[in-house]
Amino acid sequence: MKINLLALTSILGMAGAIAGAITTQKLRKWLSSLFGIATCVSGLVAAIEVLHSNHPMIFQSNKILVLSGYSLQLDRFGALFVASGAVVGIASMIFRLGYSGHGLASRTASFVLPLFVMTLLLVPAATNVTTFLFLWEIMAIASLLLVLVDHRKRPEVSNAGQWYGVMTHLGAASILIGFVLLAIYAKSQSFASMEATAHHLPSWVRTSSFFLLLIGFGSKAGLVPLHVWLPKAHPEAPGPVSALMSAAMVNLGLYGVVRVGLGILGGGPTWWWLTVMALGALSAMFGSLHSATSTDLKRLLAYSTTDNIGLMFLGVGAAGLFQSTGHQSLALIALVAALLHMAFHALFKGSLFLSASSLQQATGSRDLDSLGGLLSKMPVTGTIFLIGSLSIAALPPLCGFVSEWLLLQSMLHGLPSSNPSLAIAMPVGVGVLALTGGLTALTFVKAVGIGILGQARSKPANDAHEVRPTMWVGAGLLSAMCFLFGVAPFLVIPSVINSSKELIGTNVANPLVGGWQVGLLGNQGAIEPGLLAFLIVVFVAIIGGLRKLIQAPSVRRAEAWGCGRETQTSRMEYTATSFGEPVVRVFEDVLSPSHNLDASQLSESRYYVEAAHFHTSLDDAFERRLYRQAAAGLRWWGSNARRLPNGSIHRYLMFGMVALVVVLVALG
Amino acid sequence: MMFLSIERITGIFKDFRPKSISVPFPSEVTPGVQEASRRNRGSLQLRHLDAGSCNGCEMEIASMTSPIYDVERFGIKLEASPRHCDGLLVTGPVTRNMSGPLLKTYEAVPQPRVVVALGDCALDCGVFKGAYGVEGTLGDILPVDLEIPGCPPEPASIITALRGLVGR
Ligand code: SF4
Numbered sequence: 105m106k107i108n109l110l111a112l113t114s115i116l117g118m119a120g121a122i123a124g125a126i127t128t129q130k131l132r133k134w135l136s137s138l139f140g141i142a143t144c145v146s147g148l149v150a151a152i153e154v155l156h157s158n159h160p161m162i163f164q165s166n167k168i169l170v171l172s173g174y175s176l177q178l179d180r181f182g183a184l185f186v187a188s189g190a191v192v193g194i195a196s197m198i199f200r201l202g203y204s205g206h207g208l209a210s211r212t213a214s215f216v217l218p219l220f221v222m223t224l225l226l227v228p229a230a231t232n233v234t235t236f237l238f239l240w241e242i243m244a245i246a247s248l249l250l251v252l253v254d255h256r257k258r259p260e261v262s263n264a265g266q267w268y269g270v271m272t273h274l275g276a277a278s279i280l281i282g283f284v285l286l287a288i289y290a291k292s293q294s295f296a297s298m299e300a301t302a303h304h305l306p307s308w309v310r311t312s313s314f315f316l317l318l319i320g321f322g323s324k325a326g327l328v329p330l331h332v333w334l335p336k337a338h339p340e341a342p343g344p345v346s347a348l349m350s351a352a353m354v355n356l357g358l359y360g361v362v363r364v365g366l367g368i369l370g371g372g373p374t375w376w377w378l379t380v381m382a383l384g385a386l387s388a389m390f391g392s393l394h395s396a397t398s399t400d401l402k403r404l405l406a407y408s409t410t411d412n413i414g415l416m417f418l419g420v421g422a423a424g425l426f427q428s429t430g431h432q433s434l435a436l437i438a439l440v441a442a443l444l445h446m447a448f449h450a451l452f453k454g455s456l457f458l459s460a461s462s463l464q465q466a467t468g469s470r471d472l473d474s475l476g477g478l479l480s481k482m483p484v485t486g487t488i489f490l491i492g493s494l495s496i497a498a499l500p501p502l503c504g505f506v507s508e509w510l511l512l513q514s515m516l517h518g519l520p521s522s523n524p525s526l527a528i529a530m531p532v533g534v535g536v537l538a539l540t541g542g543l544t545a546l547t548f549v550k551a552v553g554i555g556i557l558g559q560a561r562s563k564p565a566n567d568a569h570e571v572r573p574t575m576w577v578g579a580g581l582l583s584a585m586c587f588l589f590g591v592a593p594f595l596v597i598p599s600v601i602n603s604s605k606e607l608i609g610t611n612v613a614n615p616l617v618g619g620w621q622v623g624l625l626g627n628q629g630a631i632e633p634g635l636l637a638f639l640i641v642v643f644v645a646i647i648g649g650l651r652k653l654i655q656a657p658s659v660r661r662a663e664a665w666g667c668g669r670e671t672q673t674s675r676m677e678y679t680a681t682s683f684g685e686p687v688v689r690v691f692e693d694v695l696s697p698s699h700n701l702d703a704s705q706l707s708e709s710r711y712y713v714e715a716a717h718f719h720t721s722l723d724d725a726f727e728r729r730l731y732r733q734a735a736a737g738l739r740w741w742g743s744n745a746r747r748l749p750n751g752s753i754h755r756y757l758m759f760g761m762v763a764l765v766v767v768l769v770a771l772g
Numbered sequence: 773m774m775f776l777s778i779e780r781i782t783g784i785f786k787d788f789r790p791k792s793i794s795v796p797f798p799s800e801v802t803p804g805v806q807e808a809s810r811r812n813r814g815s816l817q818l819r820h821l822d823a824g825s826c827n828g829c830e831m832e833i834a835s836m837t838s839p840i841y842d843v844e845r846f847g848i849k850l851e852a853s854p855r856h857c858d859g860l861l862v863t864g865p866v867t868r869n870m871s872g873p874l875l876k877t878y879e880a881v882p883q884p885r886v887v888v889a890l891g892d893c894a895l896d897c898g899v900f901k902g903a904y905g906v907e908g909t910l911g912d913i914l915p916v917d918l919e920i921p922g923c924p925p926e927p928a929s930i931i932t933a934l935r936g937l938v939g940r
Contacts, residue, residue, distance in 0.1 A: 665855050665880045668873030 109150035110163035110176045110229060116143040117222025124214030136214040137197045140221045144193035147225035151187035154178050155599040161229075172234035172293060181367070181606040182228030184443055184599065185359050188450040189224045189352040191585065196344035197221070199458045199578030202571060204465065207253035208342040217345070220246035224352050228359050233283045233293040240279070240356075244272045244324075247353060250345040251337050264336035271333040275323035279360070282316030285309055286368065299368045310369055314376060317364045318383075325357025326410045327417060328387040329726045334410060335394070339402035339470070343461025344578075346402060350409045351454035355446050358416050365420075366439070366607040371427045374525050381421030381529055385536040387414030390726075392543035393691055397684035397722055401460050401470045401555060404547060405453065408496065411540055412449045416442045418533050419511050422518065423608070429523045432608060433615040437624065438514040439604040440597070440616070445507035447596065448495075451586045452504055456492035458579035459485050463555070465575075466568040472551065472680035477560035481568045484576045486556045491583040493548040495590065498541060501637030502590040506622055509631060512537055513624060543687070550683045559674040591637045593622055681720075688722065697722045792842040795928050801936040804917050808886050809939030811858075815847040816938045818861040818888070819854040819881065823874050823910065824900070825864025828924040829891040833861070836927040843931050847938050859886035859917070859937075865897040865906045866913055878914055886937060889916045890930065892923040899923070 120139025124132045154161050160179040168174035178186065200208065200217075207213060223243035230236035248269050255261040283293075289305050290298040302310065319330065326334035334354075338346050361380070365372060391411030398404040419442025426435035462485045463478060464470045479486035495502035498509075515537070518530035560566035570576075589596055601614055617623045623630025666672040688697050700719040706712040749756070801809070820833060836843045837850065851857050854877050866874060878887070889910045892898035900906050910916055920933045 660883065662879045663876065665853060666876075668876045668880075670872055 108161070108163050109146050109153070110161055110178060110226070111165075113143055113146045113150065113222060113225055114163075114176075116146055117218050117225075120218025120222075121215050124216075124218060125211060129209065132211065132214040133209050134201065136218050137200050140197040140200075140218045141194055143218060143222050143225065144190040144197065147186050148190035148194070150178060151183040151190065154183040155180055155187065155602060163229075169234055169238060172232055174235055174238075175231050175294070176226060176229040176235065177231040178229040179606055180599075180603040181363070182359070184447065184603040185228040185355055186225050187599075188355065188447040189228075192348060192351045192450050192454040192582070193221045193224065195454055195458065195578045195581045196347045197578070198581065199347070199461075199575050200344040202574035202578075203343050203461070207257075208250075208344070210253060212249060213253045213342075216246045216249045220250060220345075220348065224348065224356070227356050231295050233287055233295075236295075237276070237280060237283070241276060243353065243356075244276060247341075247345065247349055248272065251341045251349075253342060254340070258340070260336075261340045264333070264340040267333040268337040271323050271330065275320040275330070277320075278316045278323075279320030282313040282320060282364075285313040285316070295363075295368055299370065302369050310372065311376070314365060314369060314372060318361055318380070321357040321360030321364075322383065323357070324360070325354050325413045325417070326387070327357070327383050327413060328390045328410065329730060331387065331391070331410045332724055332727045332731055335403050335406040335724065338406035338409065338457075339400060343458060343465070346406075346461065347454045347457035350406060350457055351450040354409055354413055355450060358413065358420065358442075358446055361417070362420055362439075362607065365424060366427070371424060374425060374428045377421045377424030377428060378525060378529060379421075380424060381418055381533060384414045384417030384419075384421055385533065387411065388418060388536050388540045389414070389543075390694070392540040392547065393687065393694060394722070394724070396543045396547045396550070396687045397695060399472050399680040399684070401463070401472055401475070401551065402457070404472075404551060405456055405460060408544065408547060409449075409453060411544065412445065412453070412496075415508070415511060415537065415540065416446050416449070418442075418536065419445065419514065422515055422530070422533060425526060425529060426518065427608065429521075429526060431518070431521075431526075432612045434514065434517055436601070436604055436608045436612050437510070437517070437615055439608060440600050441507060441510035441514045443600050443604060444593075444597065445511060447600065448503040448507045448586070448589065451582045451589070452492045452495040452502070455488055455579045455582035455586065456496065458575070458582070459489040459492060462571040462575050462579065463489070463568075466571055467562070467564045469562065469564065472554045474562035475555045475560075475565050476558045476562075476674060476677065477565060478556040478568055481560075481565075482556075482570045484580070485571055488576060488579045488583045489556060490552055491586060493552050495583075495586045497545045497548045500590065501587070501633055501640060503586045503593070504590075506590060506593045506633055508537070508541065510622060513629060517624065546687065550680055554678065554680045554683060558677050561674045561677065591634050592620070593633055594619060597622070694725065695722055696725050696728075791840075792845065793840060793928070795841070795931045795935070798932050798936040802918075805936045808859075808884075808917060808937050811884060812938050814938055814940045815849075816859070816934065817849050817851045817857045818859055818934075819852075819857045819877060820850050820861045820863070821870075821874060821877055823862050823864045823870045823894070824867030824906065825891065825893055826899075829863035829893070832924045832927050832930060833863070833890070836930055838927075841927045841931060843927075843934070846931065846935055846940055848931075848934050854880040855882070857881050857885070859888060860914075861888045861890055862894050862910050862914075863890045865893045865900045865903075866908055866910055867905045868907050869905070871907050871913060874913065886917040887914050888918045888920065888934070888937070890920045891925060892921060895919050895921055 116139055120136050120143060123139055124136030127135055150161055160177050163176045164173060166173045219242060223239045223246065227236065227239045227243060230239055248265060251268055252261060252265040255265060286298045287293045289309060290301040323330035338350050341349060388411050391407045391414055395404045395407035395411060398407060419438050423435045423438035423442065426438055460470065463475060466482060467475055469475065491502065495504040498504040512534065515530045515533045518526045521527055597616065601616065605612060615624050617625055617630050620634045621630045621632045664672065666676065688695055698721055701716065703716040704714045706714045822830060835841060860878060860881060889895055893900055894910045897906055897909055918933060918937060920930055922929060
């Protein structure tokens with residue numbers, strides 16, 4: 105008998121949760137992680153099977169969700185998300201075996217973690233609204249609990265948890281309303297019948313449900329301006345969880361938007377997609393600016409997630425725009441580029457978050473200004489971090505290069521269009537891609553240069569040791585794949601094309617060159633990443649050989665030039681703050697940094713300064729100007745409304761009366 | 773209106789423009805300087821270091837770069853970082869406070885490098901000989917390749933001596 109892998113994935117995840125909850129402290133870490141790995145492996149096998157066949161994988165049961173039925177159907181589009189989530193899941197679970205920091209060994213965490221992993225894999229397979237929201241909510245609550253595991257020790261954690269909890273539930277409410285709107289008209293809650301009726305819907309229904317779902321999924325994806333929770337919650341989560349959230353969970357937001365916009369609704373008018381592109385561009389620029397100026401390593405990575413999600417939405421928006429203007433094959437390329445970037449982002453962001461957590465565990469800090477000099481002390485972790493950084497900065501021969509190149513190509517091909525919205529949106533998109541590319545390079549020069557090169561900036565950084573092998577095996581797995589797919593992208597591109605065709609249309613001609621090359625047919629701009637990698641190796645070998653031959657026999661190493669100072673300490677090194685300062689200065693209007701200078705004068709003369717304290721902070725402009733204002737407004741409203749119930753029974757009776765009359769009038 | 777053109781007005785001042793004066797090549801050079809000039813091949817970057825001078829020598833160095841003396845026409849340039857230099861240009865007696873930084877700067881200059889002692893103080897502590905803050909002459913601490921006497925030496929004579937090092 106053939107086992108249904110979707111059922112197996114669900115069972116393994118729940119078994120892991122139970123095993124994590126009832127066993128002893130030593131055992132539960134291992135059991136829940138191993139069950140987590142098994143869940144991911146089963147999900148990965150299912151996804152690969154679906155990607156290589158033409159048939160979706162189906163699992164249905166009426167015993168779990170009684171009224172609607174627990175119904176899963178994994179098609180090729182969802183399978184891509186499952187596969188990339190499963191790879192990140194396997195790496196994070198391996199990493200967790202060696203991870204000792206934070207409260208991740210607690211009973212709650214061991215119970216929730218396998219469930220979180222399981223829902224990450226099953227959400228893209230849900231085919232009716234109840235199943236979808238059931239899994240979606242378990243995912244949200246599980247990740248919220250995992251963010252909060254450390255809340256007793258650090259107050260920031262509960263603050264981050266509050267933000268996350270509120271945002272994720274507002275998002276879920278928005279998704280619920282959006283789906284309900286569609287379901288009312290379809291008279292069924294299955295996605296298939298919604299898709300069948302979607303074309304006959306009145307346009308206000310289509311538009312409002314699309315935007316409600318865009319808001320809901322966008323908040324999960326961390327799209328600006330719904331991103332405020334992301335740079336708080338992702339850094340505070342324990343290592344493996346932050347990797348899962350930033351590399352896998354945000355993708356599901358993208359999944360939702362694409363599934364609804366291009367799948368269920370089957371595309372929409374041009375202005376929908378222009379909005380999506382605009383939100384993507386805003387996220388990409390805002391995220392990359394903040395990550396270029398952050399000094400907290402994990403916060404930097406979290407903002408860079410917002411940046412990359414923005415790029416993916418830019419691609420998705422372009423795909424929708426091409427589709428709505430009748431350029432089917434360009435739409436296919438744009439979607440392939442966005443999905444490829446999603447899959448590759450999962451690889452490098454996962455490895456970056458995991459290795460950053462290793463650095464944090466080894467030094468006890470994630471402030472870049474107290475790291476430094478770690479590449480020599482933790483060579484394996486440092487190298488993994490370096491590979492991840494090179495990949496996210498889109499340098500060949502790593503995978504980030506391939507996907508960003510394709511994204512750029514797809515938008516460049518929309519340039520010679522006569523359609524005005526394409527002619528305006530595409531150059532802007534290309535510009536955004538270029539700007540964020542530069543800022544990302546700057547960000548990761550900072551992260552690597554300040555964080556792991558140079559001299560140790562604190563005592564713990566000076567005493568750091570390499571972490572346990574399981575930790576770097578987990579992170580190294582992802583960076584090995586970054587390299588593999590960067591050199592040989594043909595291993596994944598066909599699957600991504602198949603899974604995009606699921607939405608754009610199976611009869612659209614494949615416009616991409618096959619084999620070792622990446623590029624568009626009939627276009628001179630194709631590249632060959634394998635050849636590039638080979639040339640890089642040859643070039644490095646030649647330079648190395650020449651150095652051996654030409655170099656003077658003796659090299660004199662002198663102290664770094666410090667203007668002849670007697671002693672130079674690591675405090676005189678370039679700091680992350682000073683590295684980001686030019687960016688802050690140029691983009692002062694967007695970032696609006698706050699400076700605070702306190703100087704106290706000597707009592708003898710006010711012309712002499714006794715002590716000066718300078719404090720500068722860069723909090724999120726959206727948080728300060730939008731969310732805090734909105735929260736203050738709500739509080740004002742609430743405190744005013746509290747004056748109405750004053751304890752008088754007559755007044756309450758009157759309220760009841762008025763309400764009744766209003767309801768009767770409204771219904772009558 | 774032709775007679776009021778800008779060229780006419782500025783032309784009046786043209787003749788008042790300072791002209792660089794000619795500075796001779798040194799009549800004789802030591803073998804060490806000759807060797808260095810072969811290495812430097814017409815270009816010399818120097819890091820100036822004040823080891824404790826009265827700033828008289830610095831005035832002369834500053835005027836050496838003026839349009840009148842225009843030392844850069846001989847390929848001689850003062851640089852900020854010793855990492856980019858071919859040698860050191862040291863003035864003053866070596867004081868206790870400056871001997872450490874002097875050695876550090878010397879270390880920072882890539883090899884092969886030259887050390888130029890400028891002014892009487894650098895040669896033999898001059899008027900500061902025996903003062904309590906003075907550690908010794910430059911020659912006591914570093915191997916000196918070229919000595920330029922004078923208190924202070926004139927810009928022209930400094931340039932003459934340095935021309936030996938560049939060989940042009
Ligand atoms: S040589 Fe003369 S001018 Fe130069 S530092 Fe000594 S005292 Fe001053």
